Amino acid sequence: MKWGVVTFPGSNDDADVVYALTTVLGDDARQLWHKDRDLQRVDCVVLPGGFSYGDYLRCGAMAKFSPIMTSVREHAERGGLVLGICNGFQILCEAGLLPGALIRNRSLLFVCETVRTRVETTATPFTSTFGPGEILRLPIKHGEGCYVADAETIRRLEDEQRVVLRYVDAEGRATPDANPNGSLNNIAGIVGPGRNVFGLMPHPEHAVERLLGGDDGLRFFAAASGRHARQRPLSVAPGP
Amino acid sequence: MLIGRVFVMPKQEVLDPQGKAICQSLHALGYAEVDDVRLGKYMELRLRGEDAAQLRARVDDMCRRLLANGVIEEYHLEVERLPGAAGAR
Numbered sequence: 179m180k181w182g183v184v185t186f187p188g189s190n191d192d193a194d195v196v197y198a199l200t201t202v203l204g205d206d207a208r209q210l211w212h213k214d215r216d217l218q219r220v221d222c223v224v225l226p227g228g229f230s231y232g233d234y235l236r237c238g239a240m241a242k243f244s245p246i247m248t249s250v251r252e253h254a255e256r257g258g259l260v261l262g263i264c265n266g267f268q269i270l271c272e273a274g275l276l277p278g279a280l281i282r283n284r285s286l287l288f289v290c291e292t293v294r295t296r297v298e299t300t301a302t303p304f305t306s307t308f309g310p311g312e313i314l315r316l317p318i319k320h321g322e323g324c325y326v327a328d329a330e331t332i333r334r335l336e337d338e339q340r341v342v343l344r345y346v347d348a349e350g351r352a353t354p355d356a357n358p359n360g361s362l363n364n365i366a367g368i369v370g371p372g373r374n375v376f377g378l379m380p381h382p383e384h385a386v387e388r389l390l391g392g393d394d395g396l397r398f399f400a401a402a403s404g405r406h407a408r409q410r411p412l413s414v415a416p417g418p
Numbered sequence: 419m420l421i422g423r424v425f426v427m428p429k430q431e432v433l434d435p436q437g438k439a440i441c442q443s444l445h446a447l448g449y450a451e452v453d454d455v456r457l458g459k460y461m462e463l464r465l466r467g468e469d470a471a472q473l474r475a476r477v478d479d480m481c482r483r484l485l486a487n488g489v490i491e492e493y494h495l496e497v498e499r500l501p502g503a504a505g506a507r
Contacts (some may be wrong), residue, residue: 236487243484272487279489281428286435326432326490360433 179403181207182220184250184266186241191227191263191383198386203399212244222259222402223250225266227319227381237280237322238268247273259303259402260375264320267367267377276370276377277335278327284360288321292391293358295343295366295380296350302342302373307401313350314343314394316380318358323379325361325368332362343367343378420465422477423496426486427458461485470497 181199185192192209199207208218212230217223231240241247247269254260254275262270270276283289292315297308308314327335335341343366347356352364359379367378382395428434434456441455463480465473474497486493 235484239484239487271489277489279487281432281490282435284433284435286439324433328431328489360435 179205180220181205181222181224182210182217183207183224183226184210184212184246186212186230186244188230188232189226189228191381195224195226195383198383198396199399202386202396203403203405205403210246212246215245215249217249217253222261223253225262225269227264227266230265230269236272237265238272241269242273251275254375257372257374261304262377263381263383264379267379268322270375270377275375276368277331278325280322281324281326282322283324289358290319291358292317293380294346294348294356296346298341298344299339301339302369302376303402304376304398305342305401307397311350313346315392316382316395317384318380320379323359323361325365327362335368336363340369341365342369342376343380419500420467420470420473420497421500422463422465422473424461424463424477424481424485425458425494426491427456429490429492432490473497
């Protein structure tokens with residue numbers, strides 16, 4: 179499986195995604211520059227987290243016009259895999275590859291914490307190896323992660339089981355208290371109509387080793403790659 | 419020289435937590451008459467050319483493609499001659 183990770187000016191999780199895919203997962207991953215048009219025949223394009231173009235105007239508003247986005251759109255229309263994480267999710271929404279938008283957190287605070295999310299559908303290339311309803315611990319870090327869309331769009335997402343992840347509490351309930359940013363229906367991640375374009379606010383690339391506090395995130399990449407995520411031993415022995 | 423004035427506002431049904439916070443601050447300052455605040459953006463575009471109708475259509479295009487996000491925002495625009503800039507020079 180070949181992965182391409184796009185670097186926009188202001189991306190800052192691009193190297194973390196490459197590390198997760200290569201060092202941890204053992205796949206082929208290369209960085210793609212936003213001004214390039216050539217996707218180098220990768221199977222999956224990742225739009226990573228960060229602050230593309232300084233989040234000027236709106237998060238992702240400028241990045242959607244980068245030259246590589248024309249190629250990403252064509253790749254998606256051919257059924258190719260696209261994964262947008264955090265700022266990448268914002269870019270996919272701005273570009274119209276996913277419906278809705280991500281606006282300022284309801285609390286107005288930047289949130290940086292580990293949250294629980296529930297797997298709402300396993301019928302996507304990225305979640306096919308999870309159990310339905312499985313609860314994952316994943317890090318989030320964003321100021322604009324409140325997912326909104328009009329009522330008709332939300333209804334369609336729910337009816338077509340395109341909500342992939344939902345913020346939940348320890349008992350797996352999608353309550354207002356478990357919602358870190360005010361997203362409608364506690365939505366943390368969705369897929370497009372073809373189920374090949376996946377956007378999410380949590381950062382799977384920051385949860386790929388138990389040493390980092392958990393490796394639930396690795397399983398998204400492993401599922402798309404058709405690999406079994408290895409249970410890697412802790413690379414540093416825990417203290418007594 | 420013409421000037422384009424673009425006003426972008428969150429749609430009425432879209433949550434505006436910044437507007438809410440400003441409203442609360444105004445209440446704390448004693449301005450009890452403030453019922454609601456919505457926070458938007460105002461942009462000024464200095465435009466080359468003299469054809470106001472054509473430039474207005476161009477600015478409208480800019481709003482739809484970049485300056486506003488129709489999913490969450492609505493916009494309003496004005497194109498007018500800069501004061502004192504009447505006539506060719």
